[in-house]
Amino acid sequence: EVQLVESGGGLVTPGGSLGLSCAASGLTLSHAWMSWVRQAPGKGLEWVARISTKTNGGTTDYAAPVKGRFTISRDESKNMLFLQMNSLKTEDTAVYYCTKYDSGSFHYWGQGTLVTVSS
Amino acid sequence: QSALTQPPSASGSPGQSITISCTGTSSDIGGYDFVSWYQQHPGKAPKLMISEVTKRPSGVPDRFSGSKSGNTASLTVSGLQAEDEANYYCSSYAGNKILFGGGTKLTVL
Numbered sequence: 001e002v003q004l005v006e007s008g009g010g011l012v013t014p015g016g017s018l019g020l021s022c023a024a025s026g027l028t029l030s031h032a033w034m035s036w037v038r039q040a041p042g043k044g045l046e047w048v049a050r051i052s053t054k055t056n057g058g059t060t061d062y063a064a065p066v067k068g069r070f071t072i073s074r075d076e077s078k079n080m081l082f083l084q085m086n087s088l089k090t091e092d093t094a095v096y097y098c099t100k101y102d103s104g105s106f107h108y109w110g111q112g113t114l115v116t117v118s119s
Numbered sequence: 120q121s122a123l124t125q126p127p128s129a130s131g132s133p134g135q136s137i138t139i140s141c142t143g144t145s146s147d148i149g150g151y152d153f154v155s156w157y158q159q160h161p162g163k164a165p166k167l168m169i170s171e172v173t174k175r176p177s178g179v180p181d182r183f184s185g186s187k188s189g190n191t192a193s194l195t196v197s198g199l200q201a202e203d204e205a206n207y208y209c210s211s212y213a214g215n216k217i218l219f220g221g222g223t224k225l226t227v228l
Contacts, residue, residue, distance in 0.1 A: 104153025
């Protein structure tokens with residue numbers, strides 16, 4: 001059974017940085033395309049970032065609002081996925097979900113971790 | 120404003136069928152057979168209901184079905200049940216990005 005568990009959310013001031021982690025079990029992250037999806041309070045879903053498998057070069061893609069500020073990465077030895085968020089803005093406030101991505105779909109989701117950007 | 124357009128709400132009585140639409144462009148829905156649908160109950164993580172336009176993951180009831188015509192995708196829920204009341208989101212691959220619809224709140228009357 002695939003399980004994804006996010007951590008690292010919290011309160012941060014505008015302009016600050018925060019790193020999210022996602023611990024995976026039941027799948028090997030180096031063999032999986034992974035993605036982060038976020039949901040602002042009371043709003044819809046928004047794709048944030050994606051990383052390909054190791055054999056596909058580990059290439060990354062980002063949504064326009066976060067490009068240049070966020071970095072998706074993974075640690076194969078720990079089987080963990082990360083999202084480093086810099087220069088945070090109030091509009092980045094959301095629940096961030098770690099997901100397993102495959103053929104255009106997000107097949108497995110973690111429970112989410114809340115990031116609040118506020119002064 | 121979301122990249123894909125969904126009606127904000129839909130409703131039906133138990134046992135009835137409803138269809139939720141999701142409209143995009145030739146650069147997303149119309150260009151790829153990578154449309155997905157997600158169900159989200161309040162306070163819960165989304166759940167994949169339909170992938171690649173028509174595929175149902177294991178465990179999803181066959182009351183849920185997907186289709187696509189041109190730039191518009193649709194999710195049909197047949198034999199509505201009380202537990203189907205939730206928010207539903209469509210998504211589509213669009214090259215090097217993935218787009219979501221704004222969501223449709225389905226109410227079972």
